[in-house]
Amino acid sequence: MIINRSRFLNNVLVLGAITLSSVLTACNNSGTTQESNSQAASSSGETLKIAVIPKGTTHTFWNSVHAGAMKADRELDNVEIIWQGPHKEDDRQMQIQVVQNFVSRGVNGIVLAPLDERSLVPPVKAAINRKIPVVIFDSDLASKDYASFVATDNFAGGKLCAQQMAKLLDGKGNIILLRYSEGSASTHAREEGFLAGMKEYAPNAKLISTNQYAGATMEKAFQASQNLLNRFANVDGIFCPNESATQGMLRALQTAGKAGKVKLVGFDSNETLVTALDQGTVHGLALQDPFNMGYLGVKTIVALIKGEKFEKRIDTGVTMATKENINDPKIKTLLTPDLKYLQEQ
Structure with a gap:
């Protein structure tokens, strides 16, 4: 059987348009109902x-x-x-x-x-x-x-982390930014805030890697962190913009025998990160609420x-937690909600 391809495609398009029109009409009608139901x-x-x-x-x-x-x-x-x-x-x-x-x-x-x-x-x-x-x-x-x-205000939070990093390294050194995940607006704002803050607070520091992503899990972050540490042996400070990325990097630093030697500033907290902050293997955590x-x-x-x-x-709001202020009542509330x-x- 021979089918006229042009006629077939036209029929498909017409049927698709009719179906879409019906769906949109149904959505509009149901929207009116939903509004009255919510008010009721x-x-x-x-x-x-x-x-x-x-x-x-x-x-x-x-x-x-x-x-x-x-x-x-x-x-x-x-x-x-x-x-x-x-x-x-x-x-x-x-x-x-x-x-x-x-x-x-x-x-x-x-x-x-x-x-x-x-x-x-x-x-x-x-x-x-x-x-x-x-x-x-x-x-x-x-x-x-x-x-x-x-x-x-995630951009401001990123700048706060840059300020802490600059303080830890006297405004110099080789710095790695391990990004979180493409498409995440909150962590992207933190990353951009950190980069802007480094220009402002530590213009003499060198950003040796800013384009690698940790991924959504701690395990993926650990693998990405190991790859970075293998590539850049001469690193002085690292910023990670969320909980899983920070913990993955901490684990990679511990595995490499560099925990506490490389300054690690992260975002958010959990029990492992709070312990590391107290022990001096994490050097700052930006805390949200x-x-x-x-x-x-x-x-x-x-x-x-x-x-x-x-x-x-x-x-x-966002607050920087350090080993020095870890017992402050406000900080303790944010660390252990x-x-x-x-x-x-």
Whole structure:
């Protein structure tokens, strides 16, 4: 049988256009319904279902975010927090599916930490089209359709790490920047802040590697760190922009017998990194306030749904922890956040 290829393609295009038009019409109609349902739930005292979606669920950072979200849940009446995210921070497709599923379920609001600033734009737009408000936290999105952004000033955090590095090395030496992962807006801002800070605070230092990535897991970070240490034996200082990259580099330095000799400045904390900070094998940790991110993210989305005032941009702050200030009450709270709210679930 002979098929006219041109006619066949035209028919496919026409059918595709008809299908797309039907889908868009359905989305628009369901969006109107969602808007009225959200308003009804808020005004009638029905339980508001809030989806909180982290980048991953394995790092200590996300446990702190979860605890903060649950504290807000305890303080708010008629609110149910649904916590779900990908296991690993490089599983873009899983996070996209999680957002899409919550949109389909018709939750009243979404609090999201996008693991990729571009890939998560379409699902967020789909939520907005369904009249589901979205608050972004931790890492920015390459679209400003969302209602509020709750996060660290990551560029300033990167500069703070550069300032610490310059202080440790008297403004000179060979420096490595081990980046985290392409597409992560938060860590990219830290990396760029660090580079800008090194120019400002240590113009005589030499950046010998700035284009290598750790990857989303500690194991990948360890492998990338070993490769860098093998290539650049004469290194004086290293900056890593997140928890897993910092721990992977620490392990590589320990394996190479260079822990404590090479100055290591990192971002975020866990039990291993706190111990290393106290022992002098990590020389600075930029601490965010993930507990407060989760707490304020939930508080903000509920205020938005109820028509109350809320902030468009909330800076949750960043602080440098060192061996010298590790016992300061504020630093101790950030290093070891209270996770009791997770035990009360």
